[in-house]
Amino acid sequence: MSKKGRVFSGARPTGRQHLGNYLGAIQNYVALQDTYDCIYCIVDIHALTTVESTADLKDNTYEMALDWLAAGIRPDESIVFVQSHVPQVMELHTLLSMVTPLGKLTDLPTFKEKIRQNPNNVNYGLVGYPVLMTADIVLYKAEAVPVGVDQAPHLEFARETVRSFNFRYNTNVLIEPQAVHTETPKVIGIDGKEKMSKSLDNHIELAATPEETTARVMQMGTDPARVLRTDPGNPDVCNVFSMHKIFSSAEEVDMVNVECRRAGIGCVDCKKLFAKNLNAHLEPFRAKRAEIAQNPQQVWDILHDGGKRARAIAEGVMGEVRAAIGLPE
Numbered sequence: 001m002s003k004k005g006r007v008f009s010g011a012r013p014t015g016r017q018h019l020g021n022y023l024g025a026i027q028n029y030v031a032l033q034d035t036y037d038c039i040y041c042i043v044d045i046h047a048l049t050t051v052e053s054t055a056d057l058k059d060n061t062y063e064m065a066l067d068w069l070a071a072g073i074r075p076d077e078s079i080v081f082v083q084s085h086v087p088q089v090m091e092l093h094t095l096l097s098m099v100t101p102l103g104k105l106t107d108l109p110t111f112k113e114k115i116r117q118n119p120n121n122v123n124y125g126l127v128g129y130p131v132l133m134t135a136d137i138v139l140y141k142a143e144a145v146p147v148g149v150d151q152a153p154h155l156e157f158a159r160e161t162v163r164s165f166n167f168r169y170n171t172n173v174l175i176e177p178q179a180v181h182t183e184t185p186k187v188i189g190i191d192g193k194e195k196m197s198k199s200l201d202n203h204i205e206l207a208a209t210p211e212e213t214t215a216r217v218m219q220m221g222t223d224p225a226r227v228l229r230t231d232p233g234n235p236d237v238c239n240v241f242s243m244h245k246i247f248s249s250a251e252e253v254d255m256v257n258v259e260c261r262r263a264g265i266g267c268v269d270c271k272k273l274f275a276k277n278l279n280a281h282l283e284p285f286r287a288k289r290a291e292i293a294q295n296p297q298q299v300w301d302i303l304h305d306g307g308k309r310a311r312a313i314a315e316g317v318m319g320e321v322r323a324a325i326g327l328p329e
């Protein structure tokens, strides 16, 4: 079956992935492979805009790639690589920065949010972050980018930058990427309050053992109004129930929905059921992860091969870009 076109997506090297990463991105990455030629990039240069220490950068890159592969990214079909292995992206970033008004970057809500988070490290790279992100996408002439609602402004920025470049140099060498809208549910952490995140330590790691996973599930916040076992609960406000809807059978979801409301099931048993189903779901992932991890070099070989394939595309596009600008050969 011929595929629709090329998809690009990048993610920062955050090490071992958690359930939020899985439901919000990795599952989509895997599914998109059936319809698109996919390029998945571990954006280590982007990480430098906010990361203070690079001591874990290599390990985090490896662990993330390992999780992607174990989850079903197919490296013989898709290109999986590390951003810094394709230096052409830095060149394109510089060239695109010449057609980008500074005010447009500093007006972006995401920039303002980053300043708030990192008031003592407002570096030049942080301002230019969306330009580098645009370069990531257009360097491979990606037609489509999977985006959740919160990333839509960045894609629009990329599309405008492409139009500015093509207009300035009277060319059509760069193409405007389209959004592929994907299901990206906001996954709440085990605290039952904040979005699941490693930095808040409210996450469930995909690679955790079944025992560790069960222990984390048992810590999950539930309906705060349900204090006693005999109190009826409200599954509509309970994060455990949200997870049941993803990982449990329709019958089990119906059962929890009914029994919780009449105190027929306690939260401990309800969580045990979810933990059992989650562990069953993750079992094939864990087995594949363990198998790949026996030969760590295999992961680096895959990333290096991906980098080689990505560079081949990138160099071809950069040749067109340099010619369009009129740079001396």
Ligand code: SF4
Pocket (backbone or CB within 6 Å): 222, 223, 226, 233, 234, 235, 238, 239, 240, 241, 256, 260, 265, 266, 267, 268, 270, 271
């Ligand atoms: S029984 Fe289940 S759905 Fe109901 S409050 Fe407890 S954990 Fe949540």
